[in-house]
Amino acid sequence: MGISEVFLVQDIEGKGKGIVAARPVTPGELILQEAPLMTLRNTVSPEAVAAALAPLTRSEQLCFFSLANIWKGRQHPLVGLWLTNALPCGTADDPDGEEEGVEGIFPVASRFNTSCRPNVYPWWNPLVQKLSFRAVRDVDEGEELCIPSLELLAPHQTRQMIYRDHLNFECRCEACDVADYEWLERDRRRSEIVRIRREAHDYVDPSFALRKIRRAIELLKEEGILELYGNIFYMHGYRFCALAGDAESARAWAQKAWEVECITKGPESESACHWLALVDHPENSEHFGRSPRKYGLTFKLQDVPGKGKGLIATRTIAQGELILTEPPLLQQDRQSSNAIIVHALGQLSEAQQREYFSLANAHRGALPPPLGIFKTNALPCGDHDPGRGVHAESGAVFALGSRFNSSCTPNVNNCWDDGRGEITFWAARDIVAGEELLIAYGGLCEDKETRRARLRTAFGFDCACDAYSLEGDASKRSDDRRVELAQLYDEIGRCGSSPAAGVQKVNRVLKLLKEEGLFDVLAPPYYYDAFQFCASSDLKNAKAWAQKACDGYSAVRGPQSESAKRMRRYAKNPRAHPVYGLLRRQTLSGPD
Numbered sequence: 001m002g003i004s005e006v007f008l009v010q011d012i013e014g015k016g017k018g019i020v021a022a023r024p025v026t027p028g029e030l031i032l033q034e035a036p037l038m039t040l041r042n043t044v045s046p047e048a049v050a051a052a053l054a055p056l057t058r059s060e061q062l063c064f065f066s067l068a069n070i071w072k073g074r075q076h077p078l079v080g081l082w083l084t085n086a087l088p089c090g091t092a093d094d095p096d097g098e099e100e101g102v103e104g105i106f107p108v109a110s111r112f113n114t115s116c117r118p119n120v121y122p123w124w125n126p127l128v129q130k131l132s133f134r135a136v137r138d139v140d141e142g143e144e145l146c147i148p149s150l151e152l153l154a155p156h157q158t159r160q161m162i163y164r165d166h167l168n169f170e171c172r173c174e175a176c177d178v179a180d181y182e183w184l185e186r187d188r189r190r191s192e193i194v195r196i197r198r199e200a201h202d203y204v205d206p207s208f209a210l211r212k213i214r215r216a217i218e219l220l221k222e223e224g225i226l227e228l229y230g231n232i233f234y235m236h237g238y239r240f241c242a243l244a245g246d247a248e249s250a251r252a253w254a255q256k257a258w259e260v261e262c263i264t265k266g267p268e269s270e271s272a273c274h275w276l277a278l279v280d281h282p283e284n285s286e287h288f289g290r291s292p293r294k295y296g297l298t299f300k301l302q303d304v305p306g307k308g309k310g311l312i313a314t315r316t317i318a319q320g321e322l323i324l325t326e327p328p329l330l331q332q333d334r335q336s337s338n339a340i341i342v343h344a345l346g347q348l349s350e351a352q353q354r355e356y357f358s359l360a361n362a363h364r365g366a367l368p369p370p371l372g373i374f375k376t377n378a379l380p381c382g383d384h385d386p387g388r389g390v391h392a393e394s395g396a397v398f399a400l401g402s403r404f405n406s407s408c409t410p411n412v413n414n415c416w417d418d419g420r421g422e423i424t425f426w427a428a429r430d431i432v433a434g435e436e437l438l439i440a441y442g443g444l445c446e447d448k449e450t451r452r453a454r455l456r457t458a459f460g461f462d463c464a465c466d467a468y469s470l471e472g473d474a475s476k477r478s479d480d481r482r483v484e485l486a487q488l489y490d491e492i493g494r495c496g497s498s499p500a501a502g503v504q505k506v507n508r509v510l511k512l513l514k515e516e517g518l519f520d521v522l523a524p525p526y527y528y529d530a531f532q533f534c535a536s537s538d539l540k541n542a543k544a545w546a547q548k549a550c551d552g553y554s555a556v557r558g559p560q561s562e563s564a565k566r567m568r569r570y571a572k573n574p575r576a577h578p579v580y581g582l583l584r585r586q587t588l589s590g591p592d
Contacts, residue, residue, distance in 0.1 A: 006031050007145055009111050014172070016068045018113045018144050025139040027227070028263040031120060032133040036104025037064060039091050040082070049078040063107050070168045084167075085110035089131050090124045106131060115146035116159060116175035117224045121264040122147050136227035136263055146173070148228060153190045156183040175223075189219045189349065197232060206240035207298040208325055211400070213237045218351055231260045238278065242288045250282035298323050299437055301403055306464065308360055310405045310436050317431040319520065320555035323412060324425040328396030329356055330374070331381060338371035345370060355399045362460030376459060377402035379423060381416045392416070398423060406459070407438035408451060408467035409517040413556035414439050426556050428520040438465070444518060445486040447479040467517075481512045488512075492529055499533035503541075503588045506530040510592075524552030527591070528567065534590075535574050536583040541590040546571035548591045 005022055006029070012018035025031065037060050038052040053061055064081065071080030086103035087110065109131055112120065119139050125132045139145065149171065150162050156176060163171050175186060196216040203209035213233045220226040220233075237253035258275035265271055278284060298317060304310035317323060329352055330344050345353055356373060363372035378395030379402065401423050404412065413428045431437065442454055448468060455463050470478050488509050495502030506526050513519040513526075527549035534542035550567035557563050570577055 009108065012113065012144060015113050017111050019108070019111050020144050021139045021141055023141050025135045025145075027135055027137050028266070029135045030132065030266065031135060031145060032109060033125065033128065033130045034106050034109050035130045036089050036106055039089060039102060039104040040086070041091070042101040044079055044082050044086075046076045046078045049082050053078075060107075064105055067105070067110055074168065081105075087122065087131060088124070090126060090129065104131070109133065112145065112147045114149040114171070115173040116149050116152060116171060117173060118146045118148045118228070119143070120145050120147050121228060123265050123269075125265075125269070127268070132266070134264055134266065137224075149173075152225065152228065153194050155187045155191065185349065186223065189223055192216075193219050193223075193229070197229075200233070200236045203240070206244045206246075208322065209240045210237060211324075211326070213240075222349060222351065227260055227263050231257050231264075234260060238282070239285075242282065242285045245288060247282045247288075250285075250288070251279055254278040254282055301400070304405065304436060307405050307461075309403050311400070311403055313431050313433055313435050313437055315433050317427045319427050319429050321427045322424060322558065323427055323437065324400060325417070325420075325422050326398050326401045327422045328381070329399055331394055331396035332374065332378075333393060334378065334380075334395045336371075336374070338368040341370040341374050352399075356397060359397065359402055362458070373397070379414055379416075381423070382418065383416075396423065401425065404437060404439045406441035406455065406463065407465040408440065408444055408463060409465060410438045410440045410521055411435070412437050412439050413521055415557040415561065417558075417561075424558055426558060428556050440521070444522065445482050445489070447483055448475065478516060481516050485509060485512050485516075492526075495533070497583070499537055499583060500586070500588055502533040503530050506533070507589065507592075520552075521556060524549055524556060524563070527552055530591070531567070531570060531574070532577065532579055534588050535570070535577045536579045536581070537586045538588040539574055539580075541588050542574040542577075543571055544590040546574060 006025060007019050008022045009017060009019055012020075037056060040048055040052055053064060056064070067081055067085045069077065069080040070084045074080070075083060082103075082105065085105055087106060089102060089104040091102055109122070112122075112133070119135060119137055120133050121136045123132050123134070124130075133145075133147070135145075149159065150166065151159055154162070160170060160176070163169055176183065178186075193216050196212050200209065200213065203212065213236050216233050217226065217230060220229055234253050234257035238250050238257060241250035241253055254275050258272055258279055261269060261272035261275055282288070298314065298321075299311045300314050301309055302312055304312070329348065330341070332340060332344055345356060348356070357369070359373050359377045361369060361372040362376040366372070367375065374395070374397060377397045379398065380392035381394045381396050382392035401414065404414070404425070411428055411431050413426050415424050415426065416422075417424050425437075425439070441459060442451070444451075446454075452463055452468070455461060467478060488505050492502055492505050492509070495505065506529050509526050510519065510523060513522055527545055531542055531545035531549055534545055546567050550564055550571050553561060553563040553567055574580060
């Protein structure tokens with residue numbers, strides 16, 4: 001069956017003429033390939049349109065005047081016809097169609113109506129100097145064939161304003177003619193796609209970038225526009241895997257990009273051939289292996305014996321390396337009721353709801369499932385250190401972040417980034433490939449049985465981390481150290497007028513933390529305490545403690561965290577702290 005038999009031009013209710021499928025059409029099938037009757041560049045005026053019409057034959061001119069004019073009474077007839085029907089294209093002077101502002105009138109293609117969820121992709125084919133139209137999904141016989149509208153990813157009301165101002169109609173496509181709550185949900189998805197597309201160029205860590213890219217692809221699928229925008233993200237996916245020197249993952253992304261190029265532009269197109277070459281040889285890229293750090297993929301989610309799911313390092317991770325940054329699935333006050341949680345879940349997409357309900361529930365039978373899952377998996381959104389009397393007011397559940405299991409000697413520190421509204425996870429020490437990534441679910445400065453009872457009550461499990469493998473005297477010494485750490489915290493808080501005693505107690509804390517394997521996670525706040533003691537009377541050592549605190553916070557909260565930036569300022573100028581000079585000058589001790 002030829003191309004001309006793929007479609008019919010016929011009247012469409014409420015739209016005038018349109019193009020419908022004369023038979024079922026499959027993704028990638030060529031529907032129409034057509035050269036323009038005439039073209040204009042940038043300026044549209046009655047004189048310019050008349051000049052473009054003059055060389056045409058009588059039948060070609062009649063074809064132009066037979067097209068719809070939705071600007072009757074508001075524009076000159078020639079301009080109205082042009083504005084209603086012109087499509088972007090190339091010219092003899094611009095064979096690749098790369099120049100902006102070049103449009104053409106087409107005998108048949110100008111009859112395509114638009115949709116915010118189109119089933120046809122238009123593309124200027126430089127090889128034949130024609131505008132090509134291919135199906136991007138399965139199309140049923142009798143279904144209207146529609147091309148993309150302007151600003152497809154813009155919010156619903158913005159798109160409608162553009163249609164009214166530039167095309168003089170209100171869109172009633174399947175993506176727009178829905179209840180308010182539905183297009184609000186569509187707006188949320190499309191705005192998130194736009195944000196990820198905008199930020200993708202600035203991502204540094206490939207593993208983080210790939211999680212964002214997969215999220216964008218999931219949203220595109222939900223919106224039914226994956227083939228239209230997927231290659232933007234497949235391209236980024238390939239680039240980040242190539243940067244990391246991961247040939248097999250780069251090949252997989254290149255394969256996806258090639259498949260989309262075949263659907264939208266055809267297997268003979270230059271872009272499809274480019275991606276097919278990278279499928280065969282993914283290392284043939286200027287980006288390959290050029291990441292300033294060999295990130296690779298940081299971790300994988302897998303079953304962990306006795307724990308359910310967990311996160312396992314897939315490569316060596318250096319201390320201070322960012323492992324994961326993630327926005328919440330659901331964020332609420334930590335004391336929220338089940339009704340509030342259920343209402344919040346109703347605002348999520350089906351895919352996000354599935355993510356939520358796939359998480360563990362330690363409160364089965366005691367609490368309704370939505371609330372039980374929240375209580376089990378919510379991580380603090382803000383400063384949260386029960387041992388120091390600080391509690392975050394809100395908590396959030398995360399698709400990946402809530403999969404971290406707990407340890408009383410954690411190798412990962414989680415920190416809420418209030419500015420970005422995301423949680424971050426940092427390697428507290430060097431981690432080897434195959435090691436489980438573990439955070440602390442609560443206070444660490446308690447004896448073994450107190451910790452175990454709290455974890456059993458809150459999370460429904462008996463902790464079996466390395467700290468619990470200690471027996472006999474070793475176990476007792478560990479308990480004694482942790483209990484002493486809690487006591488020293490209180491004592492340090494009462495040493496404001498005795499800085500020498502305060503620094504002495506801080507050094508004792510640091511010694512105990514090293515012995516307990518908690519140094520990297522818990523030391524930074526104590527460095528800050530020592531800085532404050534010295535800032536009141538010993539400027540030289542104050543600078544040294546501030547630098548230690550800056551380095552510590554940079555490792556476990558990130559170099560751009562507020563804590564690290566504050567200590568960086570104090571390291572440069574300890575006089576800026578309010579306690580500077582409050583006590584007589586004296587020489588205290590600095591860090592080891």
